[in-house]
Amino acid sequence: MRASLEVPVAHPDLDTRAAIAERGAATRSTTVRISRRETFNAAHQLRDPGLSEDENQRLYGKCANLHGHNYVLEVVVAGETDPKTGYVMDLKQLSDVISSRVVDDVDHRNLKTDVPWLEGLIPTAENLAVAFWERLRSELPAGLLHSVRLWETDKNWAEVSERA
Secondary structure, eight states: OOOOOOOOOOOHHHHHHHHHHHHOSSOTTOOEEEEEEEEEEEEEOOOOTTSOHHHHHHHHGGGGSOEEEEEEEEEEEEEOOOTTTOOSSOHHHHHHHHIIIIIHHHTTEETTTSOGGGTTOOOOHHHHHHHHHHHHHTTSOTTOEEEEEEESSSSOEEEEEOOO
């Protein structure tokens, strides 16, 4: 007769709840990342004013022409959870910051001509991600912003994060 190899396992949800209760919402050394995604539509044109028309066409191809994208902006913040609220940051507050510092200014605009704080910038996904990072970092508590990822298409994105 074979002995049963089945070992009784405590209910996983109960184990998880007990572990969280034991540690508190999260220990002081635990970093939690949360993310908010916002969308906007905008036109842009990749063109360097210091280059000739032919050079711009060679460098940027069809993107040297005015065109638009349905952008997706993902913002990740990271930190310890507040033991009272269980939040790293209220996601509604994060959404409000993203909207007021970025989306409200760029949605349904020409990024090359209509956004004063982008003036003089060639609006590549990389340059936009850096500009958005700077705009958001100034409004969030120090050290909370983890990364900004800007999706230009479903295949192309640029991401900015703090260097370690």
